[in-house]
Amino acid sequence: MRKLAVAIALSLFASFALAQAPAFPSRPVTLISPFPPGGSTDAIARIMAEKMRGPLGQTVVVENVGGAGGSIGAGRVARSTPDGYTIDIGQWDNHVANGVVYTLNYDLQKDFEPIGLLSMNPQLLLARKTLPVDDMKGLVAWMKANPGKANFANQQAAAQTAAVLMQQLTGTTVLLVPYRGGGPAMTDLMAGNIDLLAIQAAAAMAQVKAGTVKALANLAPKRSPAVPDVPSADEAGVPGLYLPGWFGLFAPKGTPKDVVAKLNAAMVQVLADPVVQARFKELGLDVASREQQTPEGFAAFHKAEIEKWWPIIKAAGIKAE
Structure with missing residues (x-):
């Protein structure tokens, strides 16, 4: 009986404590x-x-x-x-x-x-403003003419995946440069200290519209309604270069x-x-x-x-x- 009484008391105490807990969020x-x-x-x-x-x-x-x-x-x-x-x-x-x-x-x-x-979120492949290319076909041609010279910001796994896929699909090579995040990488791209950057459109459209960087492709099979002026990877000439x-x-x-x-x-x-x-x-x-x-x-x-x-x-x- 004593054990039962203790169990009931504990149960009542727990119920009381729960009832007294402030509603989320407090x-x-x-x-x-x-x-x-x-x-x-x-x-x-x-x-x-x-x-x-x-x-x-x-x-x-x-x-x-x-x-x-x-x-x-x-x-x-x-x-x-x-x-x-x-x-x-x-x-x-x-x-x-x-x-x-x-x-x-x-x-x-x-x-x-x-x-x-x-x-x-559409993912864009960007180039520095002064890179002598205006589209993906031009980029691939420039990279093949200058093997290993293109540097690519590696600010997160998505960017590295894009770089590796691009190399595999185009037969080119890039130098991956590590960054802690998209903000610092974008700053260096705008300053011309990095050649290429794969990043979400949310972090890029202001700079693209201002003309401080170039948007070469939306890394998807089709154009996005959110960024309709940027050609898809398929349109740009590198089908399969997709990134979620x-x-x-x-x-x-x-x-x-x-x-x-x-x-x-x-x-x-x-x-x-x-x-x-x-x-x-x-x-x-x-x-x-x-x-x-x-x-x-x-x-x-x-x-x-x-x-x-x-x-x-x-x-x-x-x-x-």
Whole structure:
């Protein structure tokens, strides 16, 4: 009887404590941006953080945790308390490619709760303004005439994948130059210190429109509605030079479903805002479909991305630089 009484008391205490726990969120939420400031990931993180404050009723603080291709920032989230107060903005590099490129102390498929897909992001191949080429055919010809002279910014796994695929498809060679993120790489491209850069349109369109860099191709089979003036890889003459791009929100595994639901509801509300949609379009982003904005839709999308790209990355021999 004594054991039963203790068990009942503990159960009642737990129920009382749960009932007294403040509703989520009762304090600021930290959104980890796993790359340095100035890149496309940081830009979208700050848009979402500012706009999610309203529906959540709490400040969303962006914290840049760069390094190792975004794997340090993602690892910070994987090891965080699963209470919804630490989440990250993930993308193809740190939530797909890094599972092959790096030896991680966390599992990309098992240690995260997908919150929702934000956008599909065209990836552009850019050249410095002074490079004596105006299109992909001209680039390939110049590279063959100057073997090994072209340097290519290696700011993350996607860029390295693009460089390796381009070399394989065109029979050319490039020198990979490591960068900590898209922001520093773009700065050097604009200054003429680097020849080529593969980066999301969100981090490039302002410079492309200003004429400070050249957009040679959208690394996809077809043109994107978000960047209709940039030819696809197929049109540019290098079919198969494709690279995925997307943004999504993740929480640590074990985050309660009701907390994930609240974060997702805030995200969905922000993505439905015409002002945000216009801003995404201005940055060259396509807002994700409503189905993929759900945790379930994003989980299925993420699983399919891993199943598609891990074999390709392994076959191409992509390694951390």
